[in-house]
Amino acid sequence: MKSMSAKQKTIVRFSFYFFGTLLVALWLIPIVIAVFTSAKSMDELMASPRMWAPPQHWVFSNFAKVWRDVGMARYVINTFIVTIPSVFGALLISSLGAFALAFYTFKANKPILITFIAGMLIPFQMLMIPVYRFSDATGLINTYAGVILFHIAFQLGFCTFFLRNFMKQIPFSLIEAPRIDGASDFFIYRKIILPLSISSMAALAVLEFTWIWNDLLWSLILLQQDKLKTVTLGLANMQGEFITNYNMVAAGSIIAAIPPLVIFLLFQRYFISGLTVGAEKG
Numbered sequence: 001m002k003s004m005s006a007k008q009k010t011i012v013r014f015s016f017y018f019f020g021t022l023l024v025a026l027w028l029i030p031i032v033i034a035v036f037t038s039a040k041s042m043d044e045l046m047a048s049p050r051m052w053a054p055p056q057h058w059v060f061s062n063f064a065k066v067w068r069d070v071g072m073a074r075y076v077i078n079t080f081i082v083t084i085p086s087v088f089g090a091l092l093i094s095s096l097g098a099f100a101l102a103f104y105t106f107k108a109n110k111p112i113l114i115t116f117i118a119g120m121l122i123p124f125q126m127l128m129i130p131v132y133r134f135s136d137a138t139g140l141i142n143t144y145a146g147v148i149l150f151h152i153a154f155q156l157g158f159c160t161f162f163l164r165n166f167m168k169q170i171p172f173s174l175i176e177a178p179r180i181d182g183a184s185d186f187f188i189y190r191k192i193i194l195p196l197s198i199s200s201m202a203a204l205a206v207l208e209f210t211w212i213w214n215d216l217l218w219s220l221i222l223l224q225q226d227k228l229k230t231v232t233l234g235l236a237n238m239q240g241e242f243i244t245n246y247n248m249v250a251a252g253s254i255i256a257a258i259p260p261l262v263i264f265l266l267f268q269r270y271f272i273s274g275l276t277v278g279a280e281k282g
Contacts, residue, residue: 029052038063038247038251038254040055066251072234075229076231078144082147087208087212090156094160098162102167103167132222143228163197163201167193205267215230231252235253
């Protein structure tokens with residue numbers, strides 16, 4: 001195949017960066033509109049239909065008001081209480097399951113893996129009534145424990161599949177040699193497998209944190225008391241029956257988006273290197 005000339009390479013490179021920049025700009029438009037809306041007064045919002053226009057007078061007090069008066073501070077704390085144990089629980093249990101599916105040979109290995117994959121294909125909306133009835137019967141309604149347990153349960157399929165595919169790439173000799181020396185399987189899991197899986201688990205933690213933080217369905221079903229509600233429920237409650245303070249909603253949405261953004265920035269080095277490790281065929 002004839003190689004491209006220097007001019008053709010320049011055109012290709014320019015086209016790539018041009019369309020990439022265009023896509024990023026289009027993706028940022030809703031965020032820019034949300035920032036502008038959050039810094040406007042209700043009078044300015046009602047007076048002008050151009051929500052994309054910058055504020056004539058920046059009203060940063062909207063953030064303080066939504067944090068203090070609307071209760072966003074409590075909603076954020078509640079969401080941390082739900083999200084952090086859910087992420088740790090899902091990663092711990094799925095890493096143990098992935099270790100067994102990757103390195104143990106037994107007849108039910110493939111059926112169990114298929115069961116995890118099949119569970120990922122079930123729409124969560126189909127399980128709302130059974131989840132509610134089970135939670136009501138077991139006293140899990142209006143408890144953090146109920147939401148955390150269901151988040152862990154419904155994230156196990158994807159997490160186990162993801163980590164199992166990564167662990168299958170680890171040479172079996174790293175498992176076999178310690179076993180010959182008398183090391184227990186839990187020692188191998190803790191001292192060898194977990195350190196080698198840092199990048200994949202960090203990438204998975206970022207994804208899980210974002211998904212659970214932004215969850216509305218299970219919080220809506222299981223948390224009915226206002227003092228227990230998460231940020232997504234708090235934002236939904238800000239929708240008025242006759243009028244909605246869009247500036248307050250936009251300010252609350254920006255506050256709610258900060259923690260997942262911070263988590264991504266902190267773990268982006270692991271996220272970029274570990275995001276695709278589970279996509280390879282194992």
